[in-house]
Amino acid sequence: MTIRLGIVGLGKIARDQHLGAIQATDGVEFVAVASRNAALDGVASFNDIEELLSSDVPVDAVSLCTPPQGRFTQAKAALDAGKHVMLEKPPGASISEVHALEALAKKKGLTVFSTWHSREAAAVEPTRALLADRKIRSVSVEWKEDVRHWHPGQAWIWEPGGLGVFDPGINALSIVTRIMPEPFHLVQSDLFFPENRAAPIAANLSFKTSSGVPVAAEFDWRQTGPQTWDIRIDTEEGPVVVSHGGSRLSVDGEQRVVEEDREYRNLYKKFVRLVGEGRSDADFSPLVHVADAFMLGRRHAVESFED
Structure with a gap:
C-alpha cells in the first residue's frame, strides 16, 4: 500500500524535517503541498487545505505542519473529506479540540496520528x-x-x-x-x-x-x-x-x-503502519501536562x- 500524502504548511519544520523524511520512507508518495507563502517545483501546490481538498489531485492523507492555532479547522476538514491525518506536535491549541479530532477519526474509521518526534x-x-x-x-x-x-x-x-x-x-x-x-x-x-x-x-x-x-x-x-x-x-x-x-x-x-537524528523518518514509517492497520495513535498526555x-x-x- 502507498499513501498519497499532502503537506499543509511549508515552513521551517516542514523543510527541515518532513520533506526529507517523506522522501526516505517507503509507502509514501508526496503529491501535494498547501501553503499560503510557498510552493514546491514538481508537486501540486495550493494556497490552503480547502483548495487542496477540492482539487482533482488524489490524496489519501495530510500531514499538518502548521502552527497549532487554527489547526483544528484544517484537521477537521481533512477528516470530513475522508483523509487520514498526521499532526505535528503539539497536536492542537487546546485539550478539548484534540479529543474532538480523535473522536471524529474514530467515527469515520480514519487514522489520526498525534506525533511526538522526540x-x-x-x-x-x-x-x-x-x-x-x-x-x-x-x-x-x-x-x-x-x-x-x-x-x-x-x-x-x-x-x-x-x-x-x-x-x-x-x-x-x-x-x-x-x-x-x-x-x-x-x-x-x-x-x-x-x-x-x-x-x-x-x-x-x-x-x-x-x-x-x-x-x-x-x-x-x-x-x-x-x-x-x-x-x-x-x-x-x-x-x-x-x-x-x-x-x-x-x-x-x-x-x-x-x-544521530532519525526521529521524523520513524514517525512516517509509523504513520504508514497505522494507516495500514486501521489504527490511530492519539496520546495527548504531554499536552495535558502543558x-x-x-x-x-x-x-x-x-x-x-x-x-
Missing part, C-alpha cells in the same frame, strides 16, 4: 525498558535553548496557543511520559513571561509520581551557546542520563546509546523580548 529518538525505548527494572528516586529535566536560533521571526509562537517555551519543553515531557513506569502530575508551576509577550520564555515545574517520586523540569529559551536537552534519573541502582534530546543514553556513567502548567502557573514578569 519519542522516536534512539535512547527513549532503551531507557523505558531500563527504568522498568529500577527503583527511581528522582528525575530532573533541563531543556534550555536559544529561541532566536530555532524559531527566528515566528511571531505565532508568542501568541496564545503558541505555547512559548513549552514548544520545546513539550518534547521533554513527551519523553518523560514515555520512559516513566508510573504516571505523574503537576504540583507547582512558575512561568516567566516577557513583559511584551503572551507566552512564557521560561518555566520551572515540579511534579510527583503516583508513589511520590519528585520530577523537576526547567525550561528556558534564553540560553545561548551550547544547547541543553538533558533528563537525569537518579535510581537506587545508579544514575541514568538521557541527553542530546533523547539520542544518547548513559547508564551508571557508561555510554550505552549514541545515535495545560496543567498554565492552569497552576504563577506568572512572573521578566524583561521584554525582541526578536
Whole structure:
C-alpha cells in the first residue's frame, strides 16, 4: 500500500524535517503541498487545505505542519473529506479540540496520528525498558535553548496557543511520559513571561509520581551557546542520563546509546503502519501536562523580548 500524502504548511519544520523524511520512507508518495507563502517545483501546490481538498489531485492523507492555532479547522476538514491525518506536535491549541479530532477519526474509521518526534529518538525505548527494572528516586529535566536560533521571526509562537517555551519543553515531557513506569502530575508551576509577550520564555515545574517520586523540569529559551536537552534519573541502582534530546543514553556513567537524528523518518514509517492497520495513535498526555502548567502557573514578569 502507498499513501498519497499532502503537506499543509511549508515552513521551517516542514523543510527541515518532513520533506526529507517523506522522501526516505517507503509507502509514501508526496503529491501535494498547501501553503499560503510557498510552493514546491514538481508537486501540486495550493494556497490552503480547502483548495487542496477540492482539487482533482488524489490524496489519501495530510500531514499538518502548521502552527497549532487554527489547526483544528484544517484537521477537521481533512477528516470530513475522508483523509487520514498526521499532526505535528503539539497536536492542537487546546485539550478539548484534540479529543474532538480523535473522536471524529474514530467515527469515520480514519487514522489520526498525534506525533511526538522526540519519542522516536534512539535512547527513549532503551531507557523505558531500563527504568522498568529500577527503583527511581528522582528525575530532573533541563531543556534550555536559544529561541532566536530555532524559531527566528515566528511571531505565532508568542501568541496564545503558541505555547512559548513549552514548544520545546513539550518534547521533554513527551519523553518523560514515555520512559516513566508510573504516571505523574503537576504540583507547582512558575512561568516567566516577557513583559511584551503572551507566552512564557521560561518555566520551572515540579511534579510527583503516583508513589511520590519528585520530577523537576526547567525550561528556558534564553540560553545561548551550547544547547541543553538533558533528563537525569537518579535510581537506587545508579544514575541514568538521557541527553542530546533523547539520542544518547548513559547508564551508571557508561555510554550505552549514541545515535544521530532519525526521529521524523520513524514517525512516517509509523504513520504508514497505522494507516495500514486501521489504527490511530492519539496520546495527548504531554499536552495535558502543558495545560496543567498554565492552569497552576504563577506568572512572573521578566524583561521584554525582541526578536
